[in-house]
Amino acid sequence: MTSTITRQTTAAALALALGAALTVSAVPATAADDAMAQEKCFGVALKGKNDCKAGAGTTCAGTSKIDHQGNAWSLVPAGSCDKTISKTSPTGHGQLKEFKEKKA
Template sequence: MNLTRSAFIAGAVATALAGLTSQASAAGRPPQEKCFGVSLAGYNDCAAGPGTSCAGTSKRDYQGNAWKLVPKGTCITMKSPTSPTGRGQLVEFKEVRR
């Protein structure tokens, strides 16, 4: 077997193993959902509104347009003092100041 063919086979095997590993880790996690208004400033997963780029860019605690990934079904049970209901929301919301 020549060196080029050996390198190709080794690369193909490594790619296949990496794919199996990522599938297994995703399968072991519970389903997740976006939960708006529950992250602290700088700890959002993404979508933090105008003037921000993505993860870790929210400017305020419990920002209504910033979300965090949480286990599915737990969002609406989480505290969010700026939410109209006082709990996390499945959609972006306009913050309420109390």
């Protein structure tokens, strides 16, 4: 009788340990995905510091001609674009789409 109880206890402990390990291993992946989420934010890059796109005829990163150029973007953490200052944006903050700059 002791060996049956011991086997059941061991099996239950193993199942509990496996369940806990799977739960713990799933949490960092979700947190890492959230930390990695980024979005293109137009009008926030400084001159020559954009991540990509700066109008027709440009080659990509580092090609913006002015600070806060409306058609040049930088990657920012998701959800932060509309909180980032842009001196040329109509709203005063970064935009998710390119825009025509206002005078700074």
